[in-house]
Amino acid sequence: MNPDIDVQGRRGEWPVPGDNAADRARKIAHMYRARLRALDADACDQADQVAANFGETWVTPTVVTVEDTDAVTTAEAAQLVNVSEDVIRQWACTPHPHNPDEPLLPRFGWRGKARTYLARHVRDAAGTVSQAKHRKAQLTRSS
Incomplete structure (x- = not known):
């Protein structure tokens, strides 16, 4: 409210x-x-x-108690930013819009058989995608 x-x-x-x-x-x-x-x-x-x-x-x-420097699995990353695990995997394969030589979501390592990412990178990727959607929506409305 x-x-x-x-x-x-x-x-x-x-x-x-x-x-x-x-x-x-x-x-x-x-x-x-x-x-x-x-x-x-x-x-x-x-x-x-x-x-x-x-x-x-x-x-x-x-309450989310994940520090920026924590390594999170694909499932944990998805829950952290409220997207599906497939979206997390897609972000890891998508070039970053501001630096095409880097992925949108860099992979960090492994926890057992699970791929990991740094929580900060997950949040940054979600913010980048959100900003891009916002810009696209503004352009669409002003056209």
Whole structure:
């Protein structure tokens, strides 16, 4: 619940242009969850449990305690920035837009059989992709 975002000057315009349909749906779901929690915490806990039983753990907020210098697996990286593991793998094979000789997400090493990345690099890659989506959305709107 953010009063600055809840009220928009132009009807129907989403406040974060780079968000895709899933991003928007999750933000709306989080808004509903926050309002339900404010009105009835027990009902919110029950709804959270139902979502968790179906494997939808993204609904409930979690505290992330991953330092920038931590090595994270592909699965952990995906969870860290709320994308799929396939997206993490794609980022590792995509040239960085500002330095084409470097990957968007550099690989770091291995933890057993799992590929690892530095958490800072994962966050940086997510930020780069988000900024690119935002720029593209702005260009589309101004055309």
